[in-house]
Amino acid sequence: MNTTVDRPSWAQPLTDLTGKTVLVIGGAGGVGEGVTRGLLAAGAHVIATARSETKLDEFAARLSSERLSTLRLDLAEPGLDAALAKAAAEHGGLDGAVVSVGDWGPQGRRDLVDLKDDEWAYLIENNLTSVFRALRGLVPVLAPGGALVHVNGGSAEIAWPGHAVLAMSAAAGKSLTRSLAVETRKSGVRVHDLILGVISTRPKRAAGMDHPAWIPAEEVGVHVAELLAGSSPLTGSVVQYFTSRQQGPTTTVPDLG
Ligand SMILES: NC(=O)c1ccc[n+]([C@@H]2O[C@H](COP(=O)([O-])OP(=O)(O)OC[C@H]3O[C@@H](n4cnc5c(N)ncnc54)[C@H](OP(=O)(O)O)[C@@H]3O)[C@@H](O)[C@H]2O)c1
Numbered sequence: 001m002n003t004t005v006d007r008p009s010w011a012q013p014l015t016d017l018t019g020k021t022v023l024v025i026g027g028a029g030g031v032g033e034g035v036t037r038g039l040l041a042a043g044a045h046v047i048a049t050a051r052s053e054t055k056l057d058e059f060a061a062r063l064s065s066e067r068l069s070t071l072r073l074d075l076a077e078p079g080l081d082a083a084l085a086k087a088a089a090e091h092g093g094l095d096g097a098v099v100s101v102g103d104w105g106p107q108g109r110r111d112l113v114d115l116k117d118d119e120w121a122y123l124i125e126n127n128l129t130s131v132f133r134a135l136r137g138l139v140p141v142l143a144p145g146g147a148l149v150h151v152n153g154g155s156a157e158i159a160w161p162g163h164a165v166l167a168m169s170a171a172a173g174k175s176l177t178r179s180l181a182v183e184t185r186k187s188g189v190r191v192h193d194l195i196l197g198v199i200s201t202r203p204k205r206a207a208g209m210d211h212p213a214w215i216p217a218e219e220v221g222v223h224v225a226e227l228l229a230g231s232s233p234l235t236g237s238v239v240q241y242f243t244s245r246q247q248g249p250t251t252t253v254p255d256l257g
Contacts, residue, residue: 005041005218010248015222015231018043021091022228023084025049025073025134026100028059030201031151031217035098038221040065042229044096047087049073075101075130081137088141095143096228099134100151102127102166109162120165127169135180139189147190147228150177151220154197154243158256170195174239181238190235192227196220197243197254215245223249 022039026032027048039046040063047069050056056070071087073080088094103126107119131150138148155167156174177193184191200214223242226232234240234249242249243256 005037005222006216008219008222008245008248011222012226012231012233015042015226015229017095017225017229019045020095020228021045021047021093022096022098023047023049023071023087023094023138024098024100025075025138026102026151027098028055028070029100029102030203031196031199031220032098032100033059033063033202034199034217034219035100035151035221035224036063036068037218038223038225039098039228040067041221042225043067044225044228045069045091047071047091075133076125080133081140084137085141093143094138094141094146096147096149097138097142098149098151098224098228099131099138101130101134102153103130104163104166111162112164115165123165124169127166128172131169131173132176135176135191139180139184139187139191142189144188146188147192147230149192149194149224149227151224152177152193152195154195154241154254154256156193156195157253178238191238193239194220194224194227194249195239195241195243197241197256213245215242219245 022044024036027036028050036046036048045067049071051074060070105123153170156170160167174193181191198214199217201217237251240251241254243254
């Protein structure tokens, strides 16, 4: 297995997901790969998704773990609820799920007043409706006592010129997750919104983009594993932030400028 993960200083000593199954939607993405690696390192069986089989094949070859399964899944396609229920049934149920999706769209950076209707619709579909559909489909298939983490971005809290629809979707995704967390209390499913700062991902590193202050995606994976296992001191908090590598995860709203 090619999934060793360096443990940050704040990591909890006892985080064991052995025998647990976790679905990571967007698991073959930049942040998703770090999350998948963190979950595998904690002993989980992980089902990672992407929209392309080719991407999944490359991903599986890179991670090379017997505890990794892959699933082609597009949150925009019909039949999503059934596809999620089928995945859960095939793997004997889901103990946890992570939603780590984002799509910057083909238009690139563009001021709000220059955005065309179809570009707006594309961005909403793939950054907000996708999150709603994922949350709606996942909650009923999670085992009682299971947990769900929505991976979100710091633009939920600040202006993001040129990417206003992504920022709006992040803020709306945070709101959706908070409401869902209250609605699922009676079913025993925990829901978290994890708001991230700038992440060092494998695709960025491969493109020569990195900075020591950026948070390695694998450290996000360590925290997500702790949240799902219930070993994190932040397990009782719905909204949490991981925007400083030095500080680690926190519930204190950061000054994101
Ligand atoms: N990278 C950062 O520095 C950073 C910082 C803060 C927060 N975040 C957050 O982390 C999350 C993931 O971002 P990322 O950087 O990992 O992006 P990424 O590398 O582009 O990965 C995004 C993933 O989302 C999937 N996806 C997008 N639309 C989808 C849809 N309709 N159905 C199914 N899957 C879909 C993509 O699938 P395909 O693989 O098929 O394309 C991909 O796996 C986002 O919420 C983002 O805001 C990232």
